Amino acid sequence: MSGSSSTIISIREARQKRLKKKANLAGIVTEFSFPRKSAGTDYVSILKIVDESEMHEELSVHMFSDRIEDLPLVQSYKDFIILYHVMIKEYENRPCAICNKQYSSYALFDVNSNTPNYTPYQASRGFVLLEQDTGYVPRMWQVSRYHDMGAGNSEYIVSMKNLAANQHFDLICKVLHVQEASRNRWMFFVWDGNDAPPLSLDTKYKDSEIPLGIEPVPLARHIICQFPCVGTVLRVTVDQGLKDIGLHFKGIGKWVKFRNIRCEEHSGLWHGLFLPSSRIRFLSENDDSVLQCKRTIDERETMEEGFLPTWSTPLPNLTVVDYPSLPTSTLMDFLTNSEEV
CATH class of the missing domain: 2.40.50.140 (Nucleic acid-binding proteins)
Structure with missing residues (x-):
């Protein structure tokens, strides 16, 4: 002392x-x-x-x-x-x-x-x-x-399944990856186990090429293979002229609370924005808000229909498949499959 x-x-x-x-x-x-x-x-x-x-x-x-x-x-x-x-x-x-x-x-x-x-x-x-x-x-x-440091005020916390455009909110999430999107502009790839609401795309195929992602350059396959197969991976851009900020950020693989960020629609995709007033809060693996996210993820992994987007309706009983014993997969399951298809 x-x-x-x-x-x-x-x-x-x-x-x-x-x-x-x-x-x-x-x-x-x-x-x-x-x-x-x-x-x-x-x-x-x-x-x-x-x-x-x-x-x-x-x-x-x-x-x-x-x-x-x-x-x-x-x-x-x-x-x-x-x-x-x-x-x-x-x-x-x-x-x-x-x-x-x-x-x-x-x-x-x-x-x-x-x-x-x-x-x-x-x-x-x-x-x-x-x-x-x-x-x-x-x-x-x-x-x-x-002494544990909690997630703080929960009044403005929103899960990815409840995202809304142009809304300021807090997000409990896991940082999966960080990469430079352009000069001094960094992109965080974050996930909370939920699926973001679907967006409509107000364009025609002939009018323009439809982007498959927010990032200007597609992610390398070895990085995609590290992403979860269930739930939306939200792209959050930090555009504050920060040189090498992504290289010095030590939060990859950790649960965090993003405070006062905003989401907008970008060609039918959700795009998170880190604002000058935004903050980051590192969280404990045993924080109540983190444990709640983990419980949701565990439930999805054990449920028969856990692969379905959280906003979708259950499959009708009339649905018939030829191989009912095979597990149902998501698109990410195929993208991350190590076997040649």
Whole structure:
């Protein structure tokens, strides 16, 4: 535990006593945005953090830098951050912390180790962990390991089976793949086990070529073969001029909560959009919202008609097949089949 000489104060104290003053903070990162261009000349990203004093009321931290690569990129669930000389201000009638490139510094620490790691995986230029604050590394490591961070507010969560065009919503999903769609424009391939509603295609075959996907270049077969065979794989585009963001993103294969994204129709296909106000929240495999998705997936895999889209009606009893003993397959089953057809 840190001693009384530590320069770091609690989030509660920062809110109550340090308004319009600088403070040193330490907190678990619950949510983050991708870096983007600010209204001025800098780049900005926003983190949400909690600590022992405020486990259920997050503090927003606005990070500013003149170089996009200097902004934090959180790697995993419950990583923690140490912040030096951040200004506590009011923004939209709520206290927040401002990390300024001129006088502030930060360091991100990994909690996925058996013992506390005093070496940050990312730190701003000029960050030096003060000797009297070293006790905060094992302290935050312990808090991270023994306190679960939930999915947060569920008011705006929508599953893929209930997607609607031009609606802002939150999505609990698993990130299957990330690839660059064009220069500094990245595409996330996400899935929650449900099927998105069908869309109509308002065009004639002779008028134009009908696209088979949102991505400009078809995915390699070895990538498609890793995708689930049941449920929609939604394409979500991050179009914020982010160089190499997909290469540094460590969430592939993890369950996340996308906050405040939007969907639109694109040539009969669903297309998700990551907005400047959107956020990402890493989730635990044992989070209630994740377990609910997994239960839905397990039920579909065990049900005889689980291969059918979740929006479809059951097969009529009049349907007759020549080989009733054979399992029913989806198109993805054929696309991912290793045997030559």
